[in-house]
Amino acid sequence: MGIRFILMVNKQGQTRLAQYYEYLTLEERRALEGEIVRKCLARNEQQCSFVEHRNYKIVYRRYASLFFLVGVDNEENELAILEFIHLLVETMDRHFGNVCELDIMFHLEKAHFMLEEMVMNGCIVETSKANILSPIQLMDKAS
Amino acid sequence: MAQLLDERDFGVLTSSMSLLVALVSNNHEAYWSCLPKCVKVLEKLARNQDVPQEYTYYGIPSPWLQVKTMRALQYFPTIEDPNTRRSLFDVLQRILMGTDVVKNVNKNNASHAVLFEALALVMHLDAEKEMMSQCVALLGKFIAVREPNIRYLGLENMTRMLMVTDVQDIIKRHQAQIITSLKDPDISIRRRALDLLYGMCDVSNAKDIVEEILQYLSSADFAMREELSLKAAILAEKFAPDLSWYVDVILQLIDKAGDFVSDDIWFRVVQFVTNNEDLQTYAALKAREYVDKPAIHETMVKLSAYILGEYSHLLARRPGCSPKEIFSILHEKFPTVSTSTIPILLSTYAKILMHTQPPDPELQNQIWAVFGKFESCIDAEIQQRAVEYRALSRKGAALVDILAEMPKFPERQSALIKKAEDSEADTAEQSAIKLRAAQQQTSNALVVTDQRPANGTPPVGQLSLVKLPSVSNADQNTAEQGETQSNGALTIMDPQPPSSAPSADLLGDLLGPLAIEGLPGAAAQPEPNLVSGLEGGSNAADALAIAPVEEQSNIVQPLGNIAERFHALCLKDSGVLYEDPYIQIGIKAEWRAQHGRLILFLGNKNIAPLLSVQSLILPPSHLKIELSLVPETIPPRAQVQCPLEVINLRPSRDVAVLDFSYKFGTHVVNPKLRLPAVLNKFLQPIQVSPEEFFPQWRSLSGPPLKLQEVVRGVRPMPLVEMANLFNSLRLTVCPGLDPNPNNMVASTTFYSESTRAMLCLIRIETDPADRTQLRMTVASGDPALTFELKEFIKEQLVSIPVPSRAPAPVSPPAQPVSPPTATSDPGDILAGLL
Numbered sequence: 001m002g003i004r005f006i007l008m009v010n011k012q013g014q015t016r017l018a019q020y021y022e023y024l025t026l027e028e029r030r031a032l033e034g035e036i037v038r039k040c041l042a043r044n045e046q047q048c049s050f051v052e053h054r055n056y057k058i059v060y061r062r063y064a065s066l067f068f069l070v071g072v073d074n075e076e077n078e079l080a081i082l083e084f085i086h087l088l089v090e091t092m093d094r095h096f097g098n099v100c101e102l103d104i105m106f107h108l109e110k111a112h113f114m115l116e117e118m119v120m121n122g123c124i125v126e127t128s129k130a131n132i133l134s135p136i137q138l139m140d141k142a143s
Numbered sequence: 144m145a146q147l148l149d150e151r152d153f154g155v156l157t158s159s160m161s162l163l164v165a166l167v168s169n170n171h172e173a174y175w176s177c178l179p180k181c182v183k184v185l186e187k188l189a190r191n192q193d194v195p196q197e198y199t200y201y202g203i204p205s206p207w208l209q210v211k212t213m214r215a216l217q218y219f220p221t222i223e224d225p226n227t228r229r230s231l232f233d234v235l236q237r238i239l240m241g242t243d244v245v246k247n248v249n250k251n252n253a254s255h256a257v258l259f260e261a262l263a264l265v266m267h268l269d270a271e272k273e274m275m276s277q278c279v280a281l282l283g284k285f286i287a288v289r290e291p292n293i294r295y296l297g298l299e300n301m302t303r304m305l306m307v308t309d310v311q312d313i314i315k316r317h318q319a320q321i322i323t324s325l326k327d328p329d330i331s332i333r334r335r336a337l338d339l340l341y342g343m344c345d346v347s348n349a350k351d352i353v354e355e356i357l358q359y360l361s362s363a364d365f366a367m368r369e370e371l372s373l374k375a376a377i378l379a380e381k382f383a384p385d386l387s388w389y390v391d392v393i394l395q396l397i398d399k400a401g402d403f404v405s406d407d408i409w410f411r412v413v414q415f416v417t418n419n420e421d422l423q424t425y426a427a428l429k430a431r432e433y434v435d436k437p438a439i440h441e442t443m444v445k446l447s448a449y450i451l452g453e454y455s456h457l458l459a460r461r462p463g464c465s466p467k468e469i470f471s472i473l474h475e476k477f478p479t480v481s482t483s484t485i486p487i488l489l490s491t492y493a494k495i496l497m498h499t500q501p502p503d504p505e506l507q508n509q510i511w512a513v514f515g516k517f518e519s520c521i522d523a524e525i526q527q528r529a530v531e532y533r534a535l536s537r538k539g540a541a542l543v544d545i546l547a548e549m550p551k552f553p554e555r556q557s558a559l560i561k562k563a564e565d566s567e568a569d570t571a572e573q574s575a576i577k578l579r580a581a582q583q584q585t586s587n588a589l590v591v592t593d594q595r596p597a598n599g600t601p602p603v604g605q606l607s608l609v610k611l612p613s614v615s616n617a618d619q620n621t622a623e624q625g626e627t628q629s630n631g632a633l634t635i636m637d638p639q640p641p642s643s644a645p646s647a648d649l650l651g652d653l654l655g656p657l658a659i660e661g662l663p664g665a666a667a668q669p670e671p672n673l674v675s676g677l678e679g680g681s682n683a684a685d686a687l688a689i690a691p692v693e694e695q696s697n698i699v700q701p702l703g704n705i706a707e708r709f710h711a712l713c714l715k716d717s718g719v720l721y722e723d724p725y726i727q728i729g730i731k732a733e734w735r736a737q738h739g740r741l742i743l744f745l746g747n748k749n750i751a752p753l754l755s756v757q758s759l760i761l762p763p764s765h766l767k768i769e770l771s772l773v774p775e776t777i778p779p780r781a782q783v784q785c786p787l788e789v790i791n792l793r794p795s796r797d798v799a800v801l802d803f804s805y806k807f808g809t810h811v812v813n814p815k816l817r818l819p820a821v822l823n824k825f826l827q828p829i830q831v832s833p834e835e836f837f838p839q840w841r842s843l844s845g846p847p848l849k850l851q852e853v854v855r856g857v858r859p860m861p862l863v864e865m866a867n868l869f870n871s872l873r874l875t876v877c878p879g880l881d882p883n884p885n886n887m888v889a890s891t892t893f894y895s896e897s898t899r900a901m902l903c904l905i906r907i908e909t910d911p912a913d914r915t916q917l918r919m920t921v922a923s924g925d926p927a928l929t930f931e932l933k934e935f936i937k938e939q940l941v942s943i944p945v946p947s948r949a950p951a952p953v954s955p956p957a958q959p960v961s962p963p964t965a966t967s968d969p970g971d972i973l974a975g976l977l
Contacts, residue, residue: 001165047329048291078296079256080210086249087200123161124207126154128197 002122003081004056004071006115008104011065013037016104019115021122040067050078061085066101084124088115091129095136110136148180153198153205156184160211167218178219182231185212189234201250206257213260217267232271235261239277252292259296266300266307279304279313287320291329298324298335305342314343322355333367341374349382353392360399369403372396376408386415387425394429394443401440409446414552416450427454431464434472444476445484452491453549456498466499467506474513486524489517493532511536700724701814712819714871721816725749725807726777728816734824737894739789741820743801745773746782753777755806758785763797765895766790766820777805787818791825791895794928796935822935826891828875829902836880836890840904840922847926850933852919857940859914862887865907865940872939874905885909893932898925903932 008017015033024032039051040060051058053071059081060069068085072078091114092099096107104111117132118124126132144166147159163181167174188194194204203209222228238261242254262278269275282304285297298321304310321343324336337356344352356375363371375396383389393412397404416426430447433439439447451469458464470492477488492510499506514536517529702722712718717731720743729744747753754776762768767790777783789799799820804813831839843849860868866876866887874889881888887907892900903923910916917940921933 002161043329046291048295048331050292050295050331052331052334077210077214077256077260079252079259079292080207082292083200083206083249083253083256086252120158120161123158123164124211125158125161127157127200127205127207128154128195130197131154 002073002076002124003119004073004122006119007033007036007067007069007071008111009033009037009040009067009069010101011041011067013041016066016101017108017111017115019112019119021119036069036071037067040069049082059085063089064100066104084118084127087127087129088118091118091132094129095133113139144174145176145180148177148184153195153208157205157208157211160184160208160215164211164215164218167215171218171220175219178216178222179224179227181212181215182222182227182234185209185216185234186230188212189237200253201247203250203253203257206253209257210260213257213264217264222268228270231268232274235265235274239265239274239281255293255296259300262300263303266304269307275310276313279310283313283317283320286317286324291332294324294327295329295332295335298332298339302335302339302342305339311343311345314339315348318343318348318351322352325355325359330364330366334370337367337371337374341378344378344382346382346384349378350384350388353379353382357392357395357399360396368400372400372403372408373405376404376411380411386419386422390416390422390426390429394433394446397440397443397446398433398436401442404442406442409442412446413449417453417549418552423454424457426450427458428461431455431458431469431472434476439476441480441484444473444480445487448473448484448487448491452487452494455495459498466495467503470495470506470509474509477513482522482525485517485522486528489514489525489528489532493528493536496536507536705814705816709817709819713821713823720819721803721814723812723814725812726753726805728803730819732819732824736827736900737791737825737896739791739820739824741787741789741818743785743787744782745777745785747777747779749807750779751807752779753805753807755804755811757802757804759802760787760818761800761802763795763799765793765795765797766799767792768799768818768820789820791820793895793897794822794893794925794931796822796931796938822931823872823874825894826873826903827894827900828870828873829890829892830875831877831880831890831902831904833880836877836888836904839902843904843922843924848924848929849920849922850929851921852933852937853916854919854937854940855916857915857917862909865909868939869905872936874936881906883908885911893923893928895928898928901925901928903928905932905936 004022005018005020007015007019009015013034015037018029018033020029036051036053036058039053040058043051049060051060056071056073057076057078058069058071059078060067061082062068068089070081070085072081089099092104092111095110095114096103113136114132117135118126144159144163148156148163150156150159160181163174163177167177188204188209191199191204198205198208200206216231222231238257242258245251245254258281262281265271265274265278279301282297282301285293286301288294288297301314301317305314321336321339324332325340327333327336340352340356353375356371356378360368360371360375376393379389379392379396383392390412393404393408397409412426416422427450430450433443434447434451451473455464455466455469458469459466473488473491477485480488492513496507496510511533514529514533517525518533520526520529700723702724703719705721708718708720712720712730712732716733718729719727720730721728725748727744727746727748729746730741731744732739732741734740743758745756756773756775756777758770758773760768760770769788771786773785774783799818801816801818802813803816804811806812862885869876869887869889874891876887876889885908887909889905889907891903891905893903894900901924903921905922906920908918908920919933919936921929921936923929923932
């Protein structure tokens with residue numbers, strides 16, 4: 001329910017992070033990512049951040065060279081998801097300090113931890129940066 | 144669950160709220176206690192009370208939690224408690240008024256996210272008219288804003304609004320803006336605008352909207368074209384002010400976007416043209432015009448070829464339309480078409496040939512040459528046609544009978560609408576809006592579909608976004624299979640038992656009451672003496688007059704005998720209660736103990752609406768009847784369902800009367816109909832064994848609990864027949880309880896509020912020598928019941944009206960008391976032969 005998948009894709013179309021909340025085979029995923037990314041990358045600034053694809057919507061936002069795409073059900077509140085993307089970015093920013101694409105590439109597991117704290121089974125469960133980052137900070141301290 | 148919502152920590156609360164949303168979407172009954180908690184949470188957030196800094200997002204307290212809470216609230220149908228309701232409305236009001244556009248993008252988005260969810264909640268609650276108009280005003284502002292996101296959401300929410308409430312007129316004010324959005328550079332916005340236009344289309348603005356869509360079609364990109372053409376076709380069909388406009392639109396459509404026009408669309412056109420004689424000339428003319436064009440699409444060739452083949456003889460006198468010219472023009476297109484079109488062209492040539500009597504030798508030779516060429520074609524269909532047509536055409540004049548004009552098509556549900564319904568939705572979380580719309584039992588016209596769906600069509604891919612006003616209970620209640628005779632005499636109806644409707648698939652089927660708009664032009668005739676007969680199933684989707692029209696006398700006569708129908712319905716549970724040329728009232732009933740639920744099906748058989756419809760129930764004192772709202776107008780060819788609840792209070796034989804009145808044109812018709820909520824409906828058959836029977840029988844010793852009477856003037860009938868009659872009245876005949884073969888014992892349970900479940904025992908003693916009299920003993924625990932039941936049975940036996948033949952399929956296998964013909968008594972044998 002709610003969120004189907006979250007993708008972080010760069011301008012060249014390479015997927016940097018992918019989290020799926022429904023089962024799709026590897027082939028399907030690749031095909032899906034290809035299609036969606038093509039659609040989103042072709043859009044310009046003036047156009048709205050929502051794209052309809054098959055029976056769900058993609059809410060996307062562009063941060064420098066990275067595109068954040070979230071696929072949601074038709075009934076989901078789109079602006080809330082848009083802001084959720086921003087929350088995600090801010091959280092990563094707080095942890096990594098001025099996060100960029102390289103940070104995500106090199107610390108992919110941390111990015112996944114963060115995301116998993118925030119979204120569970122397609123529902124947003126935690127929105128406080130402190131709560132999200134505390135387990136990760138603990139891990140960092142312990143290692 | 145309610146305890147989980149008491150949580151102070153917002154993180155945990157967000158998770159519990161997610162859980163609540165998922166649970167409530169499946170079953171809101173069980174979670175009523177959570178409702179006030181949700182409202183409190185929302186209040187707390189809206190007032191920004193003890194929201195920790197961590198959860199405040201750019202000044203907005205946890206927008207995601209607010210959104211989730213409002214989503215959860217949308218699954219509850221209503222809010223009972225006035226206090227909760229008031230506080231909720233306060234909160235919503237504050238959100239609606241207080242959200243402004245701010246500089247900070249994120250804050251803006253967050254506050255608007257909350258705002259849009261609040262809008263959805265207000266739409267769902269639909270209680271305050273003032274708030275609704277505020278919402279619509281806001282949405283109107285939004286669709287003209289520069290920011291594309293807001294515009295998109297504005298359009299989407301407007302489309303949603305159409306589904307839940309009827310704010311059509313307010314939305315129409317923004318029509319110009321919406322049409323501009325249709326041409327927006329952003330494809331998502333264009334799609335939304337198209338959906339909205341599709342949803343808000345009705346008779347008044349249909350022409351404009353369809354024309355806009357057609358215009359836009361030429362410049363649209365390929366992704367949209369298919370959807371556009373399908374929608375345009377559906378709208379044109381539903382709301383066509385007159386049929387020639389419809390034909391025009393479709394021809395234009397094929398011309399502009401031929402590739403995207405599926406075969407169903409032109410099949411539909413052919414159906415309409417065939418069924419409407421006045422349309423045929425016009426269609427043929429138009430087809431001829433289009434064929435003149437140098438480069439036309441193949442579908443156009445098919446369509447034109449078919450129409451010209453059938454109806455070009457109507458044009459024969461006009462310049463440029465002689466059979467020869469038509470043949471030559473069509474033949475020019477011949478080389479350009481593919482194999483699928485060639486058979487159609489061959490048929491067309493054969494028809495043209497047929498119509499030229501006496502045959503023009505040059506034309507004949509030309510056509511025969513064509514046939515000859517294809518007699519050895521590889522494709523079997525083409526070869527067969529060529530050979531057969533050639534052989535047939537040599538028969539000369541006899542050909543006219545063989546290739547006679549196509550008969551009218553029976554009405555079928557539009558294949559297009561079916562296609563539009565095929566969406567790929569597989570959302571796990573059921574949308575609150577869809578659920579609510581599905582449960583809505585308002586007095587909207589419901590689609591009456593024919594039992595034969597149109598031939599299967601491949602679903603169109605991009606149509607998952609079609610959202611139509613929906614109450615998804617399409618009831619398949621075609622109680623009639625009419626047969627119209629070709630000279631247009633009025634039909635003979637055979638009542639058919641209505642089949643129960645499959646409750647529509649929530650996720651897939653978004654289709655519901657299609658606004659059934661007839662032909663205001665045709666219907667606005669002052670004298671209501673044009674009546675269309677029912678053909679096939681009365682299919683509301685084919686709202687345009689397909690059936691032939693015939694003359695009708697000015698007095699509205701009911702069809703069939705009302706008394707007979709009433710008596711039939713006393714034994715059966717469904718059937719037609721009343722019928723006249725304009726309206727058909729059917730009933731379907733379900734009885735359980737002392738409760739009954741009847742549904743009245745008011746079907747308008749005409750192409751004009753029935754006005755000032757009123758129905759009053761005059762209830763007798765022993766029944767409590769509740770009739771839900773009957774609409775004042777019944778749209779043309781529509782069927783309205785009105786449920787009726789009946790509760791039996793006391794035993795009585797009185798009958799409730801339905802005072803029904805309506806206005807058609809200048810006629811006011813006011814039949815008073817007896818409702819078949821009679822005593823036997825509240826009986827439940829029950830078999831008693833001797834051990835149960837005799838003690839009961841003895842304990843009920845005499846009057847008033849046990850009454851005995853000799854009944855005279857009974858309609859003579861053998862015991863078998865009487866047993867069948869009893870069984871059909873839900874009095875179970877118990878064999879073997881009375882050793883005397885001329886006697887019959889029956890038992891039943893009577894239900895009412897006063898008596899609860901009461902066992903009744905009946906014993907009939909007949910005299911084989913004189914079948915016009917018998918002695919009847921009735922016993923039950925309530926004196927009034929005994930009396931009423933006795934009188935009731937007496938009525939049934941003494942003056943049984945026409946349908947006295949025991950309805951064998953209804954009763955359980957009748958257990959006749961040992962057949963009287965087995966005895967050697969001549970009187971019996973004689974009686975048995977009756």
